[in-house]
Amino acid sequence: xxxxxxxxxxxxxxAGAGFAAAGRAHxxxxxxxxxxxxxxxxxxDATRCIGCRKCEEACNRVNELPxxxxxxxxxxxxxxxxxxxxRTYTVVNRYTGIEGARGPVYRKIxxxxxLEPACASACFVRAFTKNADGSVxxxxxxxxxxxxxxxxxxFEIPAYEYDKAFTPRVMKCTFCHPRLVQGLLPGCVEICPxxxxxxxxxxxxxxxxxxxxxxxxxRYLDHIYGEFEMGGTTWLTISGVPFRAIGMREDLGTTxxxxxxxxxxxxxxVVAAMWPVLLTGIYAINRRRDRxxxxxxxxxxxxxxxxxxxxxxxxxxxxxAKADKDKKAAVEREVKKALEEAARARTEAPAPASxxxxxxTKSG
Amino acid sequence: xxxxxxxxxEFMLRTESITYxxxxxxxxxxxFFWRFxxxxxxxxxxxxxxxxxxxxxxxxxAHH
Amino acid sequence: MQFPKVTLERxxxxxxxxxxxxxxxxxxxxxxxxxxxxxAATTRLSDYNPWGIWIGxxxxxxxxxxxxxxxxSAACYLFGxxxxxxxxxxxxxxxFLGYALVVLALHYDVGRPWRLPYPxxxxxxxxxxxxxxxxxxxxxxxxxxxxxxxxxxxxLGLKRARNLVVRLTLVLTIFGVVLSTLHQSxxxxxxxxxxxxxxxxxxxxxxxxFFFVSSIVAGLSMVIFEGALAHRYFxxxxxxxxxxxxxxxxxxxxxxxxxVLAGYFVLKLVGVAQADAWHHLASGYGAWFLLxxxxxxxxxxxxxxxxxxxxxLRIVRFTAAWAVLGIVINRFNVGLIAFNYHxxxxxxxxxxxxxxxxxxxIVTIGILAYKFIVRHMPILYAHPDYEPH
Numbered sequence: 001x002x003x004x005x006x007x008x009x010x011x012x013x014x015a016g017a018g019f020a021a022a023g024r025a026h027x028x029x030x031x032x033x034x035x036x037x038x039x040x041x042x043x044x045d046a047t048r049c050i051g052c053r054k055c056e057e058a059c060n061r062v063n064e065l066p067x068x069x070x071x072x073x074x075x076x077x078x079x080x081x082x083x084x085x086x087r088t089y090t091v092v093n094r095y096t097g098i099e100g101a102r103g104p105v106y107r108k109i110x111x112x113x114x115l116e117p118a119c120a121s122a123c124f125v126r127a128f129t130k131n132a133d134g135s136v137x138x139x140x141x142x143x144x145x146x147x148x149x150x151x152x153x154x155f156e157i158p159a160y161e162y163d164k165a166f167t168p169r170v171m172k173c174t175f176c177h178p179r180l181v182q183g184l185l186p187g188c189v190e191i192c193p194x195x196x197x198x199x200x201x202x203x204x205x206x207x208x209x210x211x212x213x214x215x216x217x218x219r220y221l222d223h224i225y226g227e228f229e230m231g232g233t234t235w236l237t238i239s240g241v242p243f244r245a246i247g248m249r250e251d252l253g254t255t256x257x258x259x260x261x262x263x264x265x266x267x268x269x270v271v272a273a274m275w276p277v278l279l280t281g282i283y284a285i286n287r288r289r290d291r292x293x294x295x296x297x298x299x300x301x302x303x304x305x306x307x308x309x310x311x312x313x314x315x316x317x318x319x320x321a322k323a324d325k326d327k328k329a330a331v332e333r334e335v336k337k338a339l340e341e342a343a344r345a346r347t348e349a350p351a352p353a354s355x356x357x358x359x360x361t362k363s364g
Numbered sequence: 365x366x367x368x369x370x371x372x373x374e375f376m377l378r379t380e381s382i383t384y385x386x387x388x389x390x391x392x393x394x395x396f397f398w399r400f401x402x403x404x405x406x407x408x409x410x411x412x413x414x415x416x417x418x419x420x421x422x423x424x425x426a427h428h
Numbered sequence: 429m430q431f432p433k434v435t436l437e438r439x440x441x442x443x444x445x446x447x448x449x450x451x452x453x454x455x456x457x458x459x460x461x462x463x464x465x466x467x468a469a470t471t472r473l474s475d476y477n478p479w480g481i482w483i484g485x486x487x488x489x490x491x492x493x494x495x496x497x498x499x500x501s502a503a504c505y506l507f508g509x510x511x512x513x514x515x516x517x518x519x520x521x522x523x524f525l526g527y528a529l530v531v532l533a534l535h536y537d538v539g540r541p542w543r544l545p546y547p548x549x550x551x552x553x554x555x556x557x558x559x560x561x562x563x564x565x566x567x568x569x570x571x572x573x574x575x576x577x578x579x580x581x582x583x584l585g586l587k588r589a590r591n592l593v594v595r596l597t598l599v600l601t602i603f604g605v606v607l608s609t610l611h612q613s614x615x616x617x618x619x620x621x622x623x624x625x626x627x628x629x630x631x632x633x634x635x636x637x638f639f640f641v642s643s644i645v646a647g648l649s650m651v652i653f654e655g656a657l658a659h660r661y662f663x664x665x666x667x668x669x670x671x672x673x674x675x676x677x678x679x680x681x682x683x684x685x686x687x688v689l690a691g692y693f694v695l696k697l698v699g700v701a702q703a704d705a706w707h708h709l710a711s712g713y714g715a716w717f718l719l720x721x722x723x724x725x726x727x728x729x730x731x732x733x734x735x736x737x738x739x740x741l742r743i744v745r746f747t748a749a750w751a752v753l754g755i756v757i758n759r760f761n762v763g764l765i766a767f768n769y770h771x772x773x774x775x776x777x778x779x780x781x782x783x784x785x786x787x788x789x790i791v792t793i794g795i796l797a798y799k800f801i802v803r804h805m806p807i808l809y810a811h812p813d814y815e816p817h
Contacts, residue, residue, distance in 0.1 A: 036370040085475055121373050122621055124547045124559035130371055142551050145539020147478035148558050152621045159475040160539070165466035168539035231372075249770075252624050258372045261557055264617035264636050265380060268560055268610055272387040275606045276394045279506050283598065284402075286508035373555060380554035384563075391606075395599060 039115070039134040040180070041202035041234035042189055043209055044108055046246060047219055048196035051078055051094050051106035055188035055197070059090045059110075062176060062187035081247070084109060085159045089173040090188055098245045105239070107246040108196070110188070111136060111157045111173035112226060112233035116256030119172075122152035127170070134202065134234040135175030143170060154230050154252050175234075202234050209238050231256025448792050455789025458782045462536055470782040476768060477777035479537075484763035485787050486533030488615055489756050490526055491565070492639070495647030496654070497523025497572055498608040503684075505601045514670040515677040517579060517807050518658060519651050522798065524572035529794050531569060536786055557617045564611030571604045582811040583804060590814070613640035619762060627766035629708050629717040632699035635762070641692045646755040648685040649728075652678050652748035662802055667809035679736055682744040685751060686732035693725045713769065720761060724754025 057072035059065070066087045070077055078094040090110035098105055117136045120128035125142045128149065138158075145168055150158045161168040176186035184190070189197040198208060206224060213220045225243050226233035229252050237248065244250050369375050462470045473480050500519035504512045535541035543550075548566070553559050574593060581590035616639030619626050632638065655674055658666075666674075700706060708714050728751040735743035764777060802808060 083475065116372050118621055121376075121555050122558065124553040124556040124562055125551045126377070126553040127551075130373065132370075142543075142546055143540070144543040144546050146537075146558060147473075147539070148556065148618070150475065150478035151618075151625070154622070154624045156476060160467075160473075160478060162468035162471070162473055163466055164539075165464055166540075168466065249624060255623075256372055257621055258376050258555060260621050260623065261555070261617065262376065263633065264557060264614065264620055265376070265555070265560070267613070267636065269383050269387055271609050272606060273390055275609060276391065276602055279502070279602045279605055280394075280398060280598075283506045283508075283602075286506070290508065376555045381552065384552075384554055391603070 036132055036134070037203065038132070039202045039234055040175075041113070041134055041200065041205050041236060042175075042186065043198040043200075043205040044235065044237045045196050045198070045212070046105055046107055046237060046239035046241070048194045049092065049106040049108060050194045050196075051075065051092050051104070052193065053078075053092055054191045054193060055108060056088070056090055056092060058187035058191035059173075060088070062179065063089060063174070065089065078106075083159075084111075084157055084172065086161045086163075086169075086171045088159075089171070093247060095241075095246045098241045101241045101245075105241050105246055107237075107239075107248070108188070109155075109157075109247075110235065111175070112155055112235040113173075113175050114230055114257070115232040115234065116230070116258055118152040118154060118230065118257030119149035119158060121257045121261065122148045124148070131177060133175070133177065133180050135177040135180065137174050137177050138170055138172060140167075140169045145170075152257065154249070154257075202236075205236055209236060212238065228254040230254070231259070448796060451785075451788050451792045452796075454785055455792070458785045458789070459536075461782070462786070467539065470780060470786070472778060472780040472783070474775070474777070476771055476775050479763060479767075480777055481764070481779045481783050481787055482533055482537040484760055485756075486537070486790060487530055488759035488763050490530040490533065491612065491615060492643050492646040492755050492759060493650050493752065494523045494526025494530070495608065495612060495643040496651040497526075497575070497647070498604045499644055499647030500651055501575070501601045502605050505597060506605070509680070511673055512677050512680065514673045514808075514810075515651055515655065515681075518654060518802075519647075520572060520575045521579070521801060521807055522650065522654055524569075524576045525794050525797055527565065527569040527572055529790050530565065532793075533786070533790050557614050557620070561611050561614045561618065564607045564614070568604060568607040568611065571600055571607065575600050575604065579801070579805040579807055582806050582814060587813075608643070609640060612643035613637065615639050616762070619767070622767075625768055625770065626762065627708070627713050627769040628703050628705040629700065629713060630762050630766040632703055634695060634699050634702070638692070638695060638699065638758075641688060641695060642755055642758060644688050645685050645692060645751055648681045648688070649748040649751040649755070652681050652685075652744060653752055656745040656748070658802070658808060662808055665802060665808045669810065670808050675741060678741055678744050678748075679739060682732045682747070683736040685748075686729050686736060689725055689729035689732065689751070693721065693729060696721050696725065713766065716761070716765070720754070720757055724750070724757055728754060 053072050053075065056068075060068065060072070068087070078092070081093055082088075082091045084091060090108060092106050092108050094104045094106055096104045113134055113136045115130075117128060117130055119138075120126075120130055120136060124146065125144060127139045127143045129137050129139065131137060145160070147158075147160055147170070149170060150156075150160065158170045158172045160170055176184070176188075179186060185199055189199045198205060200208070206227060209224045213222065219240055220238050221240065221242065223243070224236050224238055225248060226236040231254065237243070239246060242250075369378070458470060467473055471480055471482070496519040500512060500515050503509045504516050531544075534544065538544065544562075547553060547559055547562050574596070578590045578593050581587075581593065613636035616635035616637075619631065619635055620633070623631050655678055659674065663671075700709070709718060728747050731743060731747040731750070734740070735747055768776060806814075
């Protein structure tokens with residue numbers, strides 16, 4: 001063999017590189033993770049948050065949400081675990097008794113403005129838009145109210161106005177998109193007295209988060225929540241305690257939402273294209289088989305009839321022949337008899353001759 | 365707003381929309397193509413010109 | 429042309445009629461509350477639990493149990509099983525009523541029901557599996573309606589219209605099977621987007637396949653089950669052919685259901701294997717999963733087989749009801765019970781009595797409509813003017 005093992009392996013390597021290049025080209029046309037580099041975001045630092053609820057108050061004010069049941073300076077509400085709802089775009093929860101933490105840890109919850117929003121992927125009227133600034137906003141003018149976005153959201157953010165009979169809306173944080181357009185900061189970021197919220201380009205925020213980790217060893221876990229979760233979010237969280245301990249799921253994985261449904265959506269055109277072909281094919285095959293069976297049946301019947309007819313004809317001919325013979329014999333016999341009688345009469349006395357004919361045996 | 369496709373979601377919105385249009389066209393196309401394909405068949409049954417269930421009972425024996 | 433007279437007999441106060449009347453009245457009252465005071469007044473839906481039994485039962489179960497239409501018409505017209513011909517019309521009718529009621533139920537569930545055509549007319553969210561479900565359900569409801577019209581046309585004496593539609597049988601059947609395949613499977617695929625919320629024993633990349641295959645079982649079992657009920661209550665409405673073929677339909681469908689269930693059982697195991705969720709079987713959810721898969725898939729599979737082998741209609745009919753219940757349990761598991769399994773008990777969903785009231789109301793309307801149509805139109809018998817069709 002002239003091909004050396006080394007050369008063969010070299011080819012394999014080149015083929016591998018070829019595949020890899022093809023993979024990259026593919027990634028280019030189907031932009032997985034090719035998020036807008038200018039995407040804005042917010043970094044939430046759980047080690048800095050003091051649970052003052054000022055962000056909740058500012059959010060309520062700038063978004064003109066209904067007044068809360070208990071005032072924002074009432075920190076008693078922190079006793080209970082809360083979530084976003086139809087009147088609240090953001091909440092801060094307090095987590096106590098966490099191993100390794102010196103005091104309570106606070107965590108702010110709001111829409112994470114995913115790079116690949118599950119809500120937008122799930123919405124069948126495209127009510128959600130991923131804007132160029134990174135915000136995910138909702139258009140109530142087309143919303144049917146199926147609430148599939150709420151099923152889809154892995155962070156359990158969208159809420160619904162169940163108490164409205166005629167104009168219920170999905171309610172969720174807008175990243176203060178209207179304010180961003182005017183060059184203003186999001187309400188919560190602007191007011192935060194503890195600098196727990198940092199606004200900026202997402203790629204800068206990732207760098208800031210890393211540098212904080214580097215500057216204060218031991219203060220943070222080596223994980224930026226939202227960098228890869230569900231394909232990445234624009235709002236990022238860093239913490240000194242496990243994320244699970246402050247109510248953040250660590251089992252979400254890194255698959256972006258559209259990727260989860262891609263396979264099922266891909267089957268749709270396959271079924272639509274091939275089912276008619278297969279089913280019509282099965283129908284046509286069955287029909288043809290039926291027709292052939294019918295034709296064979298008809299042919300068999302015809303053959304049987306022909307055979308029966310031929311046999312009948314043969315029998316008839318035989319019968320005719322036999323009858324003919326009988327008739328002849330009878331005639332001969334009668335003639336003979338007549339002749340004998342005539343001869344006898346001649347010898348004795350003259351008598352009338354009456355030959356009896358053989359009956360007409362010929363019949364149809 | 366953003367130029368170009370920046371997310372898988374946008375990409376899929378485009379591909380899926382085109383796919384749905386294709387499907388609709390294909391399904392209609394199939395009907396006409398099957399007619400074209402079967403029009404000259406001897407028994408001239410294409411696209412349910414008769415009710416398939418009936419023929420068995422209808423052919424009550426062979427008559428010439 | 430002479431239109432038939434609908435004689436509205438004075439309602440007799442049989443126990444069924446009394447119960448039905450009560451349900452309808454209560455349902456109408458709840459309907460009033462729902463559409464004047466909103467979902468909060470009539471449901472226990474929450475921000476964590478946006479879908480309740482109006483989706484879990486009325487949509488997921490309703491669509492699955494209405495699968496008899498496509499299963500039967502495919503068997504008869506496409507696969508050439510002509511001995512099942514008399515089963516087609518009843519199956520189409522129940523399918524049509526089932527889908528109509530699913531759409532009716534959706535009007536209760538969605539926030540702004542008058543916008544239900546929006547996904548088609550205003551803005552198309554084509555990346556959503558719900559878009560696909562909505563499009564297919566809307567189209568298939570139309571197909572079923574057209575497939576059902578010959579019975580109405582025969583009743584009304586509209587011969588030409590009837591013959592026109594009958595000529596479309598093949599196209600409609602194929603179209604119906606395509607649409608059913610798509611949306612039955614996509615109902616399962618709806619949950620693919622929420623891997624973190626559905627218990628790993630139920631979440632699977634094969635969810636779409638599970639829903640499609642089990643819808644065939646649901647369709648076959650419902651035809652047997654409804655056939656048994658029709659025999660009991662509408663025997664006088666059936667013609668000779670229908671009565672002669674009915675047992676063959678039940679036995680044939682039982683055999684088919686048993687065989688499909690066998691495949692479905694294997695698929696469910698493959699789902700667990702692919703998710704490597706074996707260790708979950710030892711938990712409470714695991715026991716519940718085993719009950720579903722063994723008690724409501726494997727056992728019906730076996731008893732259908734016994735019934736078909738022994739030609740025992742009692743076993744077949746009993747098992748049909750059992751298998752239908754299994755489908756109900758499966759849809760409840762995926763949509764409600766194993767969904768949000770991670771939430772603490774106080775955040776979990778349990779239906780408000782008014783939600784149950786509306787679900788009962790809708791089922792009752794279905795039964796009443798079925799009774800009316802079977803009484804007046806040629807469903808269980810062939811119309812004398814059109815024999816043999």
